[in-house]
Amino acid sequence: MYILKLGSRFSSQKSYDYLYGINPVMSALYANKRQFTQLYVNQTQQNDYINPRISNILNRAQSLKLDVQMIPKNKLERYCSNDHHQNVILKCSKLNYCNQLSDESNFxxxxxxxxxxxxxxxxxxxxxxxxxxxxxxxxxxxxxxxxxxxxxxxxxxxxxxxxxxxxxxxxxxxxxxxxxxxxxxxxxxxxx
Incomplete structure (x- = not known):
């Protein structure tokens, strides 16, 4: 997020998030609670070997007609202040709190x-x-x-x-x- 580190108190001032990591990105794409702007994937994932989980993310992104950019790892790290991105970052809207409680039995x-x-x-x-x-x-x-x-x-x-x-x-x-x-x-x- 620009120069700020993800998770910083100041990151909440932005109108979007950069989700990073396979599980958060996959979960966000399937839950569909956010608006998606762009998916960034390490360009090495388009060569001979592609992580099957990233392949699933790419397939989901394609079904959502989401713009995908294959970029070098050093550019991925500009969007994520650490190396825990697992070769995938999703630019998306912030997650909103739910405004109604359902009849859950446990919370x-x-x-x-x-x-x-x-x-x-x-x-x-x-x-x-x-x-x-x-x-x-x-x-x-x-x-x-x-x-x-x-x-x-x-x-x-x-x-x-x-x-x-x-x-x-x-x-x-x-x-x-x-x-x-x-x-x-x-x-x-x-x-x-």
């Missing part, structure tokens, strides 16, 4: 998770456990960023992330609708 509430790698790891575990909705508070929460998507192994793209003004109020208003199980840092803080 997770997160309070003030500020580190994008922790947020992504939590989303990855939630997705693995079959939880596809996570509720966060607007204030103090890490933004939905390419770093979160990468760390979540693409789970962010497939999940519903709902944002509320105040988690405590949210829980109080809805506690009659579902069972609330909470935990915290103190040994006696687990409550049912």
């Amino acid at each position: 997770v509430l997160l309070d003030s998770v500020q580190d994008p790698q922790n947020f992504g790891a939590i989303l990855r575990v939630c997705f693995f456990l079959g939880i596809n909705t996570v509720i966060v508070e607007k204030k103090g929460q890490c933004p939905l960023s390419p770093t979160v998507s990468k760390t979540s192994a693409g789970a962010l793209e497939l999940m519903n992330i709902f944002e509320t003004d105040n988690l405590a109020t949210f829980v109080k208003q809805r506690k009659h609708e579902f069972q609330v199980i909470g935990s915290g840092f103190e040994s006696n803080s687990v409550q049912n």
